Amino acid sequence: MRSAVPIPGNPWPHDMQITVEDRPQHLRELLWLREAHGLHLEGDDLPPRLAETPEPATIPVDDATRALWEGAWVRIWRAVAAHAAREHAPQLFDQLQGTQAGSPQREALLREVVGPDWGDEFDRDVFQDPSHLDWDQASMAAFAASRPHALENSPERRDLDALIRAWRAGLTKIITIPCQGEYTRKVGPHALLMTDAARADSDGYRRALATFN
Template sequence: MLITVDDDPNSLVDLLWVREAWNLNPVGEDLPSLLSDDSVRAHAPTGSTDAPAAWVEAWPGMWNACIHHAGLLEDSTIFDQLQHTLDGSPERANLLANMVGPSWKSSFGDEAFTEKKKTWNRSQFQARTQRRPTSLADDPERLSLSALIPAWQAGLTKIVTIPCQGSYTRVIGQHTLLVTDETRDDQERYSEALKQFR
């Protein structure tokens, strides 16, 4: 059994940070809860710009596109394909875009990302490092093995986690389950979440 865990999906985390740092209130179905670390909400928009109105409107579509991409399995042949394309060619650009997927930066540039984003990223990295189990016996997948095995038998090979409050569990592809860090860190909640993959 091989399960991949992506506990730092950059495109999703960027979207979540932008939503809260800029006090966006996007409207849409099935959007995730707020970030667990509420320090990001202390950032307030500055300057005069019309960009945030466009950001609010685009956010739900970007979220859906990014979780769709997060749900895809990595193409193991993509690096071989890249080697057979020319630098700067449309073919290479297309392959790279498919590999990286949609992102806030590719659609809107860096304007939304302030110095506070770098500080927040560092604190998130430290939190993830401290949260990681110190022994194999404490690994969340091992602790929830009785729920993981049937999910794996049903096709689950990838778990994506986001740093949001409470529970937000979604099957986001034929082989991928999205959960919050809080859910994955709680054996009972994680076992229940894994049951959604059947």
């Protein structure tokens, strides 16, 4: 939301623009993969478990493949989160439309827009597992059911004063993941990664936004 000029009586600063990415596909895929395949990962800054636990993967993998996945997951997670934090210039999409299908220029631009994902190193067919399809479908249904009330119940309007303080400190993008608790991390110079639960709760959202100040 942004206005070219101040609007009398509107508490939202006319030049404040905040992007909310509440279904980051590649991050969600990684979270499902970690849980459905029971990956054992090392690191003290990893996101918490999913709020809605998926069924175990229907198609298991062998020990060698699991070891490869466990060795790559954290690195891929960080790369995907860093890309999700970026704001793409509008002209990038205009350039994409002007390139020829299959050309190196188009492939390079698509890569810049889409960013890294699990399929760069491993087979994306893993996400065709019934466990992932069922989990993602249930999540999409819940998301769609919430949309008619999304504007009137917007956390950004509810906690506008806290959002303005974070925006003045440089925040322009909020990315949410469907995990438990109030996990919040700054990713890049202008973005916050947090759980859906943190954004949904006023006190939790204010605490998350305050980490950016």
